Amino acid sequence: MIQNVGLNKAQMDFLRLLAHFTTEEEVKELNDVVCQYYARKIDEEMDRLWDEGKWSNEMIEKTLHEHLRTPYNA
Numbered sequence: 001m002i003q004n005v006g007l008n009k010a011q012m013d014f015l016r017l018l019a020h021f022t023t024e025e026e027v028k029e030l031n032d033v034v035c036q037y038y039a040r041k042i043d044e045e046m047d048r049l050w051d052e053g054k055w056s057n058e059m060i061e062k063t064l065h066e067h068l069r070t071p072y073n074a
Helices: 009-018 024-051 057-064
Strands: none
16 A cells, blocks of 8 residues: 655655646656756766676676566466
């Protein structure tokens, strides 16, 4: 069961910001900005993992060849 806990201050601020967007194009532009923000955060985290030795070319190769599909019994 999902419990309704309300919105925090950051979420409320974001909703207030959204009230100023009136066109689909503006919403698309905001979506692009948010996507770029999270892409940058992912890049920063991957760089940190690489620098700390927790990620490497070998791990990338292993991941590329890993079988992650759920087996189904016929």
